[in-house]
Amino acid sequence: MKARLRRSAALLAGSLIPLVCLMGRPASAAPADPLADSFAQAAATYEVPRDLLITLGYAETHLDGHKGEPSASGGYGVMHLVSNPTVHALEQAAKLTGQPVSALKADDAANIAGGAAVLRAYADELGLDATARKDAGKWYSAVARYGNASSPEVARLYADTVYDLLAKGVKAATPSGAVTVAPQAIAPDRGAYAKARDLDNTLAAAAVDYPGAHWAAASSSNYAVSNRPTSNVIDRIVIHVTQGSYAGTISWFQNPAAQVSAHYVVRSSDGDITQMVREKDRAWHAGNYNSRSVGIEHEGYVDNASWFTDAMYRASAALTRNIADRYGIPKDRAHIVGHVEVPGADHTDPGPNWNWTTYMQYVGGSSGGGTNPYTPQEVCGAGYDVIDSAALGTSGTAYLLYNNSNGYNCVTTIKKTSLGTATATSAYLEVQGNTRITDSGNFAYYAGPVRASGAGTCVKWGGKAGSSVYDSPFEHCGS
Structure with a gap:
Protein backbone atom coordinates (compact mmCIF):
# COMPACT_ATOMS: atom_id res chain seq x y z
CA MET A 1 0.00 0.00 0.00
CA ALA A 196 -21.52 1.72 20.41
CA ARG A 197 -23.13 3.85 23.11
CA ASP A 198 -24.00 7.32 21.83
CA LEU A 199 -22.50 9.71 24.38
CA ASP A 200 -24.40 12.62 22.89
CA ASN A 201 -27.77 11.03 23.65
CA THR A 202 -27.09 8.84 26.67
CA LEU A 203 -27.24 10.06 30.24
CA ALA A 204 -26.12 8.15 33.31
CA ALA A 205 -27.94 9.92 36.09
CA ALA A 206 -26.64 7.62 38.79
CA ALA A 207 -23.03 8.28 37.84
CA VAL A 208 -22.95 12.05 37.31
CA ASP A 209 -22.95 14.85 39.88
CA TYR A 210 -24.34 17.43 37.43
CA PRO A 211 -27.75 16.63 35.90
CA GLY A 212 -27.58 16.61 32.12
CA ALA A 213 -23.92 15.63 31.86
CA HIS A 214 -22.86 12.48 30.04
CA TRP A 215 -20.64 9.97 31.81
CA ALA A 216 -17.37 8.64 30.40
CA ALA A 217 -15.06 7.41 33.12
CA ALA A 218 -11.43 8.51 33.13
CA SER A 219 -8.80 5.82 33.58
CA SER A 220 -8.36 4.93 37.24
CA SER A 221 -4.65 5.62 36.68
CA ASN A 222 -5.42 9.32 36.12
CA TYR A 223 -7.12 10.36 39.39
CA ALA A 224 -7.17 9.55 43.10
CA VAL A 225 -10.18 8.00 44.79
CA SER A 226 -11.24 10.16 47.71
CA ASN A 227 -14.22 11.05 49.88
CA ARG A 228 -14.62 14.78 49.43
CA PRO A 229 -15.90 17.04 50.91
CA THR A 230 -15.56 14.87 54.06
CA SER A 231 -11.84 14.30 53.49
CA ASN A 232 -11.10 17.70 51.93
CA VAL A 233 -13.20 20.84 51.67
CA ILE A 234 -14.10 21.83 48.10
CA ASP A 235 -13.76 25.63 47.85
CA ARG A 236 -12.36 26.30 44.38
CA ILE A 237 -13.41 25.75 40.75
CA VAL A 238 -10.56 25.71 38.22
CA ILE A 239 -11.12 26.69 34.59
CA HIS A 240 -8.95 24.95 31.98
CA VAL A 241 -8.58 24.82 28.20
CA THR A 242 -7.96 21.35 26.78
CA GLN A 243 -5.34 22.17 24.10
CA GLY A 244 -7.16 19.64 21.99
CA SER A 245 -10.59 18.53 20.81
CA TYR A 246 -13.54 17.41 22.92
CA ALA A 247 -13.49 13.75 21.90
CA GLY A 248 -9.69 13.75 21.86
CA THR A 249 -9.55 15.03 25.43
CA ILE A 250 -12.06 12.46 26.64
CA SER A 251 -9.97 9.76 24.99
CA TRP A 252 -6.75 11.13 26.50
CA PHE A 253 -8.21 11.11 30.02
CA GLN A 254 -9.14 7.47 29.45
CA ASN A 255 -5.55 6.64 28.48
CA PRO A 256 -3.56 5.37 31.50
CA ALA A 257 -0.43 7.00 30.08
CA ALA A 258 -1.94 10.48 30.40
CA GLN A 259 -1.57 10.80 34.19
CA VAL A 260 -4.00 13.71 34.02
CA SER A 261 -7.78 14.23 34.17
CA ALA A 262 -10.51 16.71 35.03
CA HIS A 263 -13.96 16.30 36.47
CA TYR A 264 -15.74 17.77 33.42
CA VAL A 265 -15.09 18.50 29.73
CA VAL A 266 -17.20 21.09 27.85
CA ARG A 267 -17.64 21.11 24.05
CA SER A 268 -17.12 24.29 22.02
CA SER A 269 -19.90 24.00 19.44
CA ASP A 270 -22.90 23.48 21.71
CA GLY A 271 -21.73 23.39 25.33
CA ASP A 272 -22.20 19.63 25.67
CA ILE A 273 -20.74 18.36 28.96
CA THR A 274 -19.14 15.03 29.84
CA GLN A 275 -18.19 14.14 33.40
CA MET A 276 -15.16 11.89 33.75
CA VAL A 277 -14.29 11.93 37.46
CA ARG A 278 -16.74 12.05 40.36
CA GLU A 279 -16.51 15.26 42.35
CA LYS A 280 -15.80 13.27 45.51
CA ASP A 281 -12.56 12.07 43.88
CA ARG A 282 -9.43 14.12 43.21
CA ALA A 283 -8.90 14.66 39.50
CA TRP A 284 -5.29 15.42 38.54
CA HIS A 285 -5.67 18.81 36.91
CA ALA A 286 -4.33 21.62 39.08
CA GLY A 287 -1.38 20.55 41.20
CA ASN A 288 -1.68 22.13 44.65
CA TYR A 289 -5.43 22.66 44.18
CA ASN A 290 -6.33 19.06 43.31
CA SER A 291 -7.59 18.27 46.80
CA ARG A 292 -9.75 21.39 47.15
CA SER A 293 -11.13 22.00 43.65
CA VAL A 294 -13.36 20.81 40.84
CA GLY A 295 -11.72 21.04 37.40
CA ILE A 296 -13.57 21.99 34.22
CA GLU A 297 -11.84 21.56 30.85
CA HIS A 298 -13.04 23.53 27.80
CA GLU A 299 -12.47 22.28 24.26
CA GLY A 300 -10.02 24.39 22.29
CA TYR A 301 -6.64 26.07 22.33
CA VAL A 302 -5.47 29.00 24.43
CA ASP A 303 -4.25 31.00 21.42
CA ASN A 304 -7.37 30.61 19.25
CA ALA A 305 -10.45 32.55 20.36
CA SER A 306 -12.72 30.85 17.83
CA TRP A 307 -13.22 27.93 20.22
CA PHE A 308 -14.74 30.07 22.99
CA THR A 309 -18.37 30.23 21.90
CA ASP A 310 -21.33 31.71 23.72
CA ALA A 311 -22.84 28.23 23.96
CA MET A 312 -19.70 27.03 25.74
CA TYR A 313 -19.65 29.99 28.14
CA ARG A 314 -23.31 29.58 29.06
CA ALA A 315 -23.16 25.82 29.56
CA SER A 316 -19.96 25.99 31.58
CA ALA A 317 -21.28 28.88 33.69
CA ALA A 318 -24.41 26.89 34.52
CA LEU A 319 -22.19 23.98 35.60
CA THR A 320 -19.98 26.28 37.69
CA ARG A 321 -23.02 27.90 39.31
CA ASN A 322 -24.41 24.47 40.20
CA ILE A 323 -21.11 23.33 41.74
CA ALA A 324 -20.71 26.59 43.67
CA ASP A 325 -24.25 26.37 45.08
CA ARG A 326 -23.83 22.77 46.19
CA TYR A 327 -20.56 23.38 48.05
CA GLY A 328 -21.18 26.95 49.22
CA ILE A 329 -18.36 28.34 47.06
CA PRO A 330 -18.56 32.14 46.58
CA LYS A 331 -19.20 33.02 42.94
CA ASP A 332 -16.22 35.32 42.59
CA ARG A 333 -12.82 35.40 40.97
CA ALA A 334 -11.12 34.53 44.24
CA HIS A 335 -12.80 31.13 44.16
CA ILE A 336 -13.43 30.56 40.43
CA VAL A 337 -9.92 30.69 38.99
CA GLY A 338 -7.97 29.90 35.87
CA HIS A 339 -5.33 27.18 35.84
CA VAL A 340 -2.72 29.90 35.46
CA GLU A 341 -3.80 31.35 38.82
CA VAL A 342 -3.19 28.17 40.80
CA PRO A 343 -0.11 28.60 43.04
CA GLY A 344 2.87 26.90 41.45
CA ALA A 345 1.10 26.35 38.11
CA ASP A 346 3.20 26.19 34.93
CA HIS A 347 0.19 26.47 32.58
CA THR A 348 -1.25 29.59 30.95
CA ASP A 349 -4.86 28.49 30.44
CA PRO A 350 -7.50 29.69 29.99
CA GLY A 351 -5.37 32.50 28.51
CA PRO A 352 -6.06 36.04 27.26
CA ASN A 353 -8.82 34.98 24.84
CA TRP A 354 -11.03 33.67 27.64
CA ASN A 355 -13.66 36.34 28.43
CA TRP A 356 -13.82 36.36 32.21
CA THR A 357 -16.27 39.28 32.29
CA THR A 358 -18.84 37.45 30.17
CA TYR A 359 -18.24 34.17 31.96
CA MET A 360 -18.67 35.56 35.45
CA GLN A 361 -21.78 37.46 34.41
CA TYR A 362 -23.25 34.15 33.26
CA VAL A 363 -22.16 32.48 36.49
CA GLY A 364 -23.90 35.24 38.42
CA GLY A 365 -20.80 36.43 40.23
CA SER A 366 -18.25 39.21 39.84
CA SER A 367 -15.62 39.48 37.13
CA GLY A 368 -13.50 41.91 39.08
CA GLY A 369 -15.45 45.04 38.23
CA GLY A 370 -19.00 46.36 38.46
CA THR A 371 -21.14 46.09 41.58
CA ASN A 372 -20.16 44.27 44.75
CA PRO A 373 -22.52 41.30 45.03
CA TYR A 374 -22.55 41.50 48.84
CA THR A 375 -24.58 43.85 51.05
CA PRO A 376 -23.83 44.83 54.66
CA GLN A 377 -26.87 42.89 55.82
CA GLU A 378 -25.70 39.74 54.02
CA VAL A 379 -22.26 40.01 55.61
CA CYS A 380 -23.51 40.65 59.19
CA GLY A 381 -26.47 38.31 59.02
CA ALA A 382 -30.21 38.22 59.66
CA GLY A 383 -31.59 40.79 62.08
CA TYR A 384 -28.93 43.45 61.50
CA ASP A 385 -29.85 46.89 60.11
CA VAL A 386 -27.52 49.68 58.96
CA ILE A 387 -27.47 52.59 61.41
CA ASP A 388 -24.45 54.47 60.03
CA SER A 389 -21.97 54.44 57.17
CA ALA A 390 -18.84 56.25 56.02
CA ALA A 391 -17.43 56.45 52.49
CA LEU A 392 -13.83 55.35 52.03
CA GLY A 393 -13.13 57.54 49.03
CA THR A 394 -14.05 55.58 45.89
CA SER A 395 -12.63 52.35 47.25
CA GLY A 396 -15.47 51.27 49.52
CA THR A 397 -17.79 52.03 52.42
CA ALA A 398 -17.62 51.16 56.12
CA TYR A 399 -20.95 50.24 57.71
CA LEU A 400 -22.17 50.06 61.30
CA LEU A 401 -25.15 47.80 61.90
CA TYR A 402 -27.22 46.94 64.97
CA ASN A 403 -29.36 43.96 65.90
CA ASN A 404 -32.27 44.98 68.12
CA SER A 405 -33.07 41.41 69.09
CA ASN A 406 -29.73 40.64 70.74
CA GLY A 407 -28.11 44.05 71.29
CA TYR A 408 -25.10 43.36 69.09
CA ASN A 409 -23.32 45.81 66.78
CA CYS A 410 -21.62 44.70 63.58
CA VAL A 411 -19.09 46.46 61.34
CA THR A 412 -18.13 45.54 57.78
CA THR A 413 -16.20 47.32 55.02
CA ILE A 414 -17.68 46.68 51.57
CA LYS A 415 -15.29 47.24 48.64
CA LYS A 416 -16.23 49.18 45.49
CA THR A 417 -13.08 48.67 43.45
CA SER A 418 -10.77 45.72 42.66
CA LEU A 419 -13.75 43.42 43.14
CA GLY A 420 -12.78 39.78 43.05
CA THR A 421 -9.12 40.64 43.68
CA ALA A 422 -7.69 40.29 47.17
CA THR A 423 -6.59 43.76 48.35
CA ALA A 424 -5.88 45.31 51.75
CA THR A 425 -9.19 45.94 53.54
CA SER A 426 -10.14 46.20 57.22
CA ALA A 427 -13.04 46.74 59.60
CA TYR A 428 -13.05 47.29 63.37
CA LEU A 429 -15.45 47.71 66.28
CA GLU A 430 -14.62 48.94 69.78
CA VAL A 431 -17.28 48.88 72.48
CA GLN A 432 -16.40 51.45 75.18
CA GLY A 433 -14.57 49.74 78.01
CA ASN A 434 -13.63 46.70 75.94
CA THR A 435 -10.78 45.72 73.61
CA ARG A 436 -11.04 46.73 69.97
CA ILE A 437 -11.85 43.87 67.54
CA THR A 438 -10.35 44.14 64.05
CA ASP A 439 -10.61 42.11 60.88
CA SER A 440 -7.73 43.09 58.60
CA GLY A 441 -6.19 41.40 55.60
CA ASN A 442 -6.35 41.00 51.82
CA PHE A 443 -9.97 40.44 50.84
CA ALA A 444 -11.80 40.14 47.51
CA TYR A 445 -15.10 41.80 48.48
CA TYR A 446 -15.33 42.83 52.13
CA ALA A 447 -13.72 42.87 55.57
CA GLY A 448 -15.68 41.68 58.58
CA PRO A 449 -18.10 40.94 59.98
CA VAL A 450 -16.87 42.23 63.34
CA ARG A 451 -19.57 41.75 66.00
CA ALA A 452 -19.76 42.65 69.69
CA SER A 453 -22.46 43.19 72.29
CA GLY A 454 -23.03 46.93 72.71
CA ALA A 455 -26.58 47.62 73.88
CA GLY A 456 -26.72 51.01 75.61
CA THR A 457 -22.93 51.45 75.26
CA CYS A 458 -20.94 53.89 73.11
CA VAL A 459 -18.92 52.39 70.23
CA LYS A 460 -16.06 53.37 67.97
CA TRP A 461 -16.04 51.85 64.55
CA GLY A 462 -14.38 52.24 61.18
CA GLY A 463 -12.40 50.64 58.43
CA LYS A 464 -10.03 50.96 55.51
CA ALA A 465 -10.17 50.27 51.76
CA GLY A 466 -7.46 51.32 49.36
CA SER A 467 -5.73 54.36 50.87
CA SER A 468 -8.86 55.71 52.57
CA VAL A 469 -9.49 55.28 56.30
CA TYR A 470 -12.43 56.14 58.55
CA ASP A 471 -12.25 56.30 62.38
CA SER A 472 -15.33 57.33 64.29
CA PRO A 473 -15.47 58.91 67.75
CA PHE A 474 -17.33 57.08 70.50
CA GLU A 475 -20.95 57.42 69.41
CA HIS A 476 -24.32 55.72 69.08
CA CYS A 477 -24.35 55.39 72.82
CA GLY A 478 -28.06 54.57 72.98
CA SER A 479 -27.93 51.76 70.43
Missing part, protein backbone atom coordinates in the same frame (compact mmCIF):
# COMPACT_ATOMS: atom_id res chain seq x y z
CA LYS A 2 2.83 2.40 0.92
CA ALA A 3 4.44 2.00 -2.49
CA ARG A 4 1.09 2.49 -4.23
CA LEU A 5 0.43 5.71 -2.32
CA ARG A 6 3.87 7.08 -3.14
CA ARG A 7 3.45 6.24 -6.82
CA SER A 8 0.11 8.08 -6.81
CA ALA A 9 1.75 11.11 -5.26
CA ALA A 10 4.51 11.10 -7.88
CA LEU A 11 2.11 10.76 -10.80
CA LEU A 12 -0.15 13.53 -9.55
CA ALA A 13 2.72 15.90 -8.77
CA GLY A 14 3.32 16.30 -12.49
CA SER A 15 -0.30 17.14 -13.27
CA LEU A 16 -1.27 19.54 -10.51
CA ILE A 17 -2.83 22.19 -12.79
CA PRO A 18 -5.29 19.79 -14.47
CA LEU A 19 -6.04 18.35 -11.04
CA VAL A 20 -6.94 21.75 -9.65
CA CYS A 21 -9.17 22.40 -12.64
CA LEU A 22 -10.97 19.14 -11.96
CA MET A 23 -11.58 20.41 -8.41
CA GLY A 24 -13.67 23.20 -9.89
CA ARG A 25 -11.32 26.20 -10.12
CA PRO A 26 -10.70 27.54 -13.66
CA ALA A 27 -7.06 27.74 -14.67
CA SER A 28 -7.40 31.48 -15.22
CA ALA A 29 -8.78 32.17 -11.71
CA ALA A 30 -6.77 33.95 -9.05
CA PRO A 31 -4.74 31.65 -6.75
CA ALA A 32 -6.81 30.06 -4.01
CA ASP A 33 -5.92 30.17 -0.35
CA PRO A 34 -2.68 28.17 0.17
CA LEU A 35 -4.29 26.06 2.89
CA ALA A 36 -7.26 25.30 0.64
CA ASP A 37 -4.85 24.32 -2.14
CA SER A 38 -3.01 22.01 0.26
CA PHE A 39 -6.25 20.26 1.14
CA ALA A 40 -7.20 19.92 -2.53
CA GLN A 41 -3.83 18.45 -3.45
CA ALA A 42 -3.71 16.04 -0.50
CA ALA A 43 -7.30 14.92 -1.11
CA ALA A 44 -6.57 14.17 -4.75
CA THR A 45 -3.22 12.51 -4.07
CA TYR A 46 -4.62 10.08 -1.53
CA GLU A 47 -8.14 9.86 -2.95
CA VAL A 48 -9.79 11.17 0.20
CA PRO A 49 -12.98 13.29 -0.09
CA ARG A 50 -11.74 16.89 0.08
CA ASP A 51 -14.63 18.20 2.20
CA LEU A 52 -14.33 15.33 4.66
CA LEU A 53 -10.59 15.92 5.02
CA ILE A 54 -11.10 19.62 5.74
CA THR A 55 -13.91 18.94 8.20
CA LEU A 56 -11.83 16.39 10.10
CA GLY A 57 -9.01 18.92 10.37
CA TYR A 58 -11.43 21.60 11.53
CA ALA A 59 -12.86 19.30 14.20
CA GLU A 60 -9.34 18.71 15.50
CA THR A 61 -7.75 22.17 15.36
CA HIS A 62 -9.98 24.73 13.57
CA LEU A 63 -7.24 24.42 10.91
CA ASP A 64 -4.66 26.06 13.18
CA GLY A 65 -1.25 24.39 13.17
CA HIS A 66 -0.13 26.23 16.34
CA LYS A 67 3.34 26.79 14.91
CA GLY A 68 4.32 23.18 15.39
CA GLU A 69 3.57 23.10 19.12
CA PRO A 70 1.91 19.89 20.36
CA SER A 71 -1.53 19.52 21.89
CA ALA A 72 -2.01 18.13 25.39
CA SER A 73 -2.10 14.59 23.95
CA GLY A 74 0.91 15.10 21.68
CA GLY A 75 -0.87 15.99 18.43
CA TYR A 76 0.84 18.18 15.82
CA GLY A 77 -0.33 20.48 13.08
CA VAL A 78 -3.60 21.20 11.31
CA MET A 79 -4.45 17.48 11.13
CA HIS A 80 -3.39 16.75 14.72
CA LEU A 81 -0.96 13.95 13.95
CA VAL A 82 -0.44 12.33 17.35
CA SER A 83 2.80 11.04 18.81
CA ASN A 84 2.60 9.80 22.39
CA PRO A 85 3.47 6.59 24.26
CA THR A 86 0.45 4.73 22.87
CA VAL A 87 -0.35 6.46 19.54
CA HIS A 88 2.12 6.95 16.69
CA ALA A 89 0.12 8.55 13.88
CA LEU A 90 2.86 11.13 13.30
CA GLU A 91 5.44 8.45 12.70
CA GLN A 92 3.00 6.54 10.49
CA ALA A 93 2.47 9.66 8.39
CA ALA A 94 6.22 10.04 7.97
CA LYS A 95 6.50 6.48 6.62
CA LEU A 96 3.55 6.89 4.25
CA THR A 97 4.59 10.25 2.79
CA GLY A 98 8.37 10.07 3.00
CA GLN A 99 8.32 13.46 4.77
CA PRO A 100 10.53 14.05 7.82
CA VAL A 101 8.78 14.28 11.18
CA SER A 102 10.02 17.86 11.57
CA ALA A 103 8.16 18.91 8.40
CA LEU A 104 5.01 17.04 9.40
CA LYS A 105 5.01 18.92 12.70
CA ALA A 106 5.47 22.45 11.42
CA ASP A 107 4.62 22.66 7.71
CA ASP A 108 0.90 22.91 7.00
CA ALA A 109 1.02 21.34 3.53
CA ALA A 110 3.13 18.41 4.72
CA ASN A 111 0.92 17.93 7.76
CA ILE A 112 -2.27 17.91 5.69
CA ALA A 113 -0.75 15.38 3.30
CA GLY A 114 0.26 13.27 6.30
CA GLY A 115 -3.28 13.34 7.67
CA ALA A 116 -4.71 12.35 4.30
CA ALA A 117 -2.22 9.51 3.96
CA VAL A 118 -3.07 8.09 7.39
CA LEU A 119 -6.79 8.36 6.73
CA ARG A 120 -6.37 6.62 3.36
CA ALA A 121 -4.35 3.84 5.01
CA TYR A 122 -7.24 3.22 7.41
CA ALA A 123 -9.67 3.15 4.47
CA ASP A 124 -7.51 0.59 2.68
CA GLU A 125 -7.47 -1.61 5.79
CA LEU A 126 -11.26 -1.42 5.82
CA GLY A 127 -11.33 -2.53 2.18
CA LEU A 128 -12.82 0.62 0.64
CA ASP A 129 -12.48 0.36 -3.13
CA ALA A 130 -12.34 3.27 -5.59
CA THR A 131 -16.11 3.53 -5.82
CA ALA A 132 -16.61 3.46 -2.05
CA ARG A 133 -13.90 6.07 -1.53
CA LYS A 134 -15.96 8.59 -3.49
CA ASP A 135 -18.78 8.33 -0.91
CA ALA A 136 -17.89 10.37 2.19
CA GLY A 137 -20.36 8.36 4.26
CA LYS A 138 -18.33 5.18 3.71
CA TRP A 139 -15.33 6.70 5.47
CA TYR A 140 -17.03 6.76 8.91
CA SER A 141 -15.05 3.89 10.43
CA ALA A 142 -11.78 5.30 9.08
CA VAL A 143 -12.61 8.69 10.61
CA ALA A 144 -13.50 7.01 13.91
CA ARG A 145 -10.11 5.28 13.94
CA TYR A 146 -8.30 8.52 13.10
CA GLY A 147 -9.43 9.94 16.45
CA ASN A 148 -7.28 7.37 18.31
CA ALA A 149 -10.15 6.82 20.73
CA SER A 150 -9.74 4.65 23.77
CA SER A 151 -13.20 3.05 23.46
CA PRO A 152 -15.87 2.47 20.78
CA GLU A 153 -18.21 5.02 22.37
CA VAL A 154 -15.57 7.77 22.21
CA ALA A 155 -14.64 6.75 18.66
CA ARG A 156 -18.30 7.19 17.73
CA LEU A 157 -18.40 10.57 19.48
CA TYR A 158 -15.34 11.65 17.49
CA ALA A 159 -16.69 10.52 14.12
CA ASP A 160 -20.18 11.90 14.80
CA THR A 161 -18.62 15.29 15.56
CA VAL A 162 -16.91 15.30 12.15
CA TYR A 163 -20.06 14.32 10.27
CA ASP A 164 -22.19 16.79 12.22
CA LEU A 165 -19.79 19.56 11.18
CA LEU A 166 -19.92 18.34 7.58
CA ALA A 167 -23.71 18.66 7.66
CA LYS A 168 -23.47 22.23 8.98
CA GLY A 169 -20.61 23.33 6.74
CA VAL A 170 -17.26 24.85 7.65
CA LYS A 171 -15.74 28.29 7.19
CA ALA A 172 -12.32 28.72 8.74
CA ALA A 173 -10.42 31.98 8.51
CA THR A 174 -6.79 31.70 7.43
CA PRO A 175 -4.01 34.32 7.22
CA SER A 176 -4.66 34.74 3.48
CA GLY A 177 -8.39 34.10 3.20
CA ALA A 178 -10.64 31.24 4.21
CA VAL A 179 -11.21 27.54 3.74
CA THR A 180 -14.85 26.60 3.27
CA VAL A 181 -16.98 23.49 3.03
CA ALA A 182 -20.60 23.83 1.95
CA PRO A 183 -23.24 22.19 4.17
CA GLN A 184 -24.14 18.76 2.83
CA ALA A 185 -26.35 15.87 3.80
CA ILE A 186 -24.20 12.77 4.24
CA ALA A 187 -25.57 9.46 5.47
CA PRO A 188 -22.72 8.03 7.57
CA ASP A 189 -22.23 4.28 7.43
CA ARG A 190 -21.36 3.62 11.08
CA GLY A 191 -20.77 -0.09 10.62
CA ALA A 192 -19.82 -1.71 13.92
CA TYR A 193 -19.93 1.70 15.64
CA ALA A 194 -23.71 1.77 15.27
CA LYS A 195 -23.78 -0.55 18.31
